[in-house]
Amino acid sequence: MNDLKFWMDSLGWLGAICFLVSYYLLVTKKWKATSMEYHIANLLGxxxxxxxxxxxxxxxxxxxxxxxxxxxxxxxxxxxKR
Structure with missing residues (x-):
């Protein structure tokens, strides 16, 4: 496997993990849908x-x-803005 493919695959997995963790933290009410952490995790993902x-x-x-x-x-x- 070449290095670029490894890094691109790693970014894909990291993005998927960002989505899953942010959704889990939202559902378990540890984060709010209006929290900056939630938005940043979704943006990074x-x-x-x-x-x-x-x-x-x-x-x-x-x-x-x-x-x-x-x-x-x-x-x-x-x-x-709020």
Whole structure:
């Protein structure tokens, strides 16, 4: 396995873990949907998965994860204004 593939796969796994951990912490009420930690975990997860899926040329996944990142940024902006 070449080094770039290893790192891209690792980013994909890290992104998936960010999504799962943030959702778990939300459901168990350790985080709120309006917390900056929740938004940052979702943004990082989405960015990592965008990089991974761009590398794999999986463009529907690039689209959904890019949209997820944009929504996370929007959530940060909206919640910061409150």
């Amino acid at each position: 989405a960015v990592f998965l965008v990089l991974n899926t761009l590398y794999d040329a999986s463009f529907p996944s690039v689209f959904i994860n890019g949209s997820w990142a944009a929504i996370a940024v929007l959530g940060m902006v909206v919640d910061r």
